[in-house]
Amino acid sequence: MSTEAQKEKSMILQKEMISGLFNDLSKAKETGKKVCYTFIPGNLSELIRTFDMLPVYPEINALQSAMRKKSAGYIKEAEKHAHSEDVCTYVKCDVGMMMKGNIGPTGEKIPEPDILLLSYTGCFTFLKWFETLKREYPNAVVIMVHTPYQENAKMTPEMTQYMVKQFYEEVIPKMEKVTGIKYDEAKLKRHLELSKEAEDWITKIFDTTKHRPSPIDAYFAGVYYIGPINIGFRGTQEAVDYYKELYSEIMERVRLGLGPITPEGEMKEEKYRLVVEGPPNWTSFREFWKIFYDMGAVIVASSYTKVGGVYDMGWRHDANRPLESLAEYCMNCYTNLNIPQRIDLLSKCIVDYQADGYVTNSIKSCNSFSAGQLGMMREIEDRLEVPVGFIESDLVDPRYFSYSNIKNRLESYFQMLEQRKIIKESTTV
C-alpha cells in the first residue's frame, strides 16, 4: 500500500505543478504576466522568476506533443511552410504547433512570447529557432546571451565575467523594460538557494541507482523526474518539496529491495545495468522503453537527464555569487562540455553505478548530442572495456523511429552482453 500511495504523491505533485503553470500561462493576458520563451540547456529559470515572468519551453512542448501523438501533424505543417526535412524535429514540431493555434499539452492556449531568451548558444539550431519565432512574433524582445564553450575543459573567471557582463548589459535591462519590474538581487538569491536545495535532492535521487536492484530507471523514468526543474520550477519551494518527496519514495523502494516501476508494473529482474547517451525517442517512448525492460535492462545513468544541468561533479547554484553562478550554470550544461569532459562524466557513471554496458541513441538531426558521439563511444569502450551499442532514432518525428530495426539491434546487443557476462563470471570464479 505504502509504495503505491507514495508513488502517486510525487506524481500528483508534479502534475499539479505542470497544470498550474499551463493554467497560469493561459491566463497570462488577463493577469498581465509577461511570458518568456527559453530553452532547457542553460535556462535562467531563477532570473525569469525574479522578474515574475512565466516560462515557456518549446522543446518540452515538442516532446509532449510527440507523446500525445500530435507531432507528426505539426511537423507536416512546418514542412508545408518550407522547413526542410533535415531540420531538428523539435523545431518543426514547435513551429507546426504554433501554426495550428499554439495549443499546449494541457489543451490550453500558450500565449505569445514577450521575450525570446536565448541563454545557451552551443546549439546553433536554437539561434535559428528563435529567428523563426521572431518573424512570427515581431513584438517579442529577443535577448541573446553568448555562452562560451568549455573548449579547454574549464570555466575560467574571464569566461564567467564575460557572461555576467552580458547579464548586466543585455539581459537585466531588457527584462526590466519588458516587465516594468526592477531587478531585485535579494529575490534572485532566494531562488538560487532553493535551486541549490533541489539540486542536492536530484543528485541524491540519481545516485540511488548505486543500489542493486536499482530502484529507478535513470533514463525512461529519469526524464519524468527532471520534468519540474526543466520546465521552470528550479528555484521554487514546490520543486524542493517534489524532490524531497520523490527521494523518500525511492528510498522506500530501496528499503524494500524493489526494482524500477515500468508502465507494466514493477521490473522483476534486473539483468543488465546500462548507461545511455543521447535523448530518447518521444513518439514511441513506451515501445522504446519496453524493449529495455522486457529484456531486464535498467538504465542506471543517462546523459539526457543532465541536459538541464550537470550536478554530478558537485557544481551547484550559489546564492553568494548570484550572476556568476547563473553564468557558470549556462556554461556547465551537458552539451556545453567538451567531448573529453563528457567522456569523463559518462565513464564516472559507468564505474560508479557498475554498468554492464553503454548504449548510444543517436539522433541525426540533433547536432548538440550527435557530434562526437561515435568517438566518445569508442573511447569509453577502450577505456573501460565495456560493451557498447549504437542505435538511431529521432526526437519527435515518428517517421524516423523504426521499431524493428531498433529491436533487432538491441536484442543483438543484449545477447552480446549476456555472453560477455557469462564469460566474465566464468573467468572470475
Add this chain to the structure above:
Amino acid sequence: MAIMNKYYLGIDLGSTTSKAVIINEKDEIIGRGITNTRANYKVAADIAREEAIYDARFTLLSNIIKEDMEAKPEFKKYMFDIRTVFQYRQFKRRMDSLEKKLNQTASEFSFQNKEAIIGKLKSIIETIRPKIRHEFVNENLGSKNQFFRDIVSERYNLEVGKLGREFYEPLMLAFDKSITPVENEMVQFNFKELVFESMKTLEEKYKGLADQQEDGSKEDWYYAELNAVKNNYKNVELSLRQHIETVAGEDIHISKMVGTGYGRALLPFPEDCIKSEILCHAFGAHAIFPNTRTVLDIGGQDTKAIQVDSHGLVTSFHMNDRCAAGCGRYLGYIADEFGISLNELGPEAMSATKETTICSTCTVFAGAEVKELLHNGEERSNILAGLHKAIVQRAMSLIARSGGVKNEFTFTGGVARNQAVLKYVKQMVTDSYGELTMNIHTDSIFMGALGGAMFARRNINADLPKADQKTTKSEI
C-alpha cells in the same frame, strides 16, 4: 550403430535466402541447405532444413565410400553428378505441381482466348521442361545456387516473350498466381527413392555419352573423370546400393537447434533457441577462421560490421539503418533494372574498364541514375562496376563506425559470392587498413546458420566456448 550420433541444426532465415546447416559433435558441417525466403517463413525454414538433411546423408555416404572417392575418379564424379541430379528430381516434383497449378489457374480465366492460352501454356512447359532437365543433368544447374522460382521464371518469361502480346498478360498472370502457392507447398521426398531415381537418370546420361574427344578445352582431369565414370559407373552404383540403406536409415537426430536471421522471431522455435544473427555470423566466421577479429557480413537487407574477440564473441557491431543501398537487395534491384540475373552482375562488373561514379545513397534513386547514365551512352559494365564500388563504400563506412579493421578480416553473407564486391572489399580494406589477412570461404553464405548450429551444440547460454573447450578435452 550402438551410439546414436548427435547432430545440431542452425537455421538462418534471411530476408532473401533461408539457410540451414547441420553439424556433428565436432562442429564439422555435414549438411547445408538453402532456399529463397518466401512469404511463408516456416516453409522456407523447413525446405532449407530438409535440404540440409539430404545433404547430410550424401555427406555420410561420401564418408563411407571415402577411400574409393579418393582413389577412383569415377566415384568422385558420380557423387558430384548425383547431387545435382538429386536436386533435379526434387525440382521435377515441384514442377509437376506447378504445371497442374498453372493449368488450373488458366482454366479459371475469363479471357476470351482462354483455350489458346492453355495451349500456349502447354507448349511453354513442354519447351522448358527438357531444357531444365538438360541443364541439371549435363550442366550442373543444381550447383549454381538458383532456386525453383528463379529457374522456372527465367525460362518461362523467355518463352512468353516470344509469343504475341495478347498472351503476355494472361500468361504472366497465370504464373504469378501459381508460383507462390506451389513454392509454399511442403513436398515430402523419400531420400532412398529419390536416390534411385537419380541413379536411373545418371545411367541414361552415362549410357548416352558418346566418347568425348579431348579437344583441349577442359583440364585433363575432366576427361579422366568423365571417361572413368562412363566406363565404371556400374561399379559405383553397386557400391552405393550397398550403402544406401544405412545412409537412408540413419536417424539424423537433431539434438538441438538455433534459429537466427531476420525472420528468427517467426520461427517455431522456443525463445531460448532464437539468437541474433550478429552473434551467429561472428561465431560461424570465427569457427572457420579463428584469427578473425572483424567480420563484414553483407546480406539481403542489412550490412553488418562486427568486431569479435578471440573466442568469436561479439565485442561491438554496427549495422546499416533505414536504407538498403549497401546491401544485396540493392544488387537485386539493379539486376532487375538491367533485366539480367543476379549471378551475371559480378562477372559483368569485373569486365569494366572504369568505374562510373554513382551517388547511391538510395536504392530507388540509383535506378533513375542508372537509366540516365545509360541514356548518356555509359557502358553497362562500367555502371555496374560503379554500383558495386558504391556498395562497398557504404560497407566501409560501417566498418569504420564499428571500430575499423584491427586484425584478420572475414567477409561473409550472400553478397560475398559476388566477385566484383569481393574485389572492391579487398581493395578498400587494404587501402584503409593496410595489408592484412582477408578471408572468404565458399560457405560464406552459411556462416550465420553455422554459428547458430554451433550455439545449439553449446546449449546456447549454458556452455560457452571457454567452458566448452574444457568439456571437449575431458571427453577425449
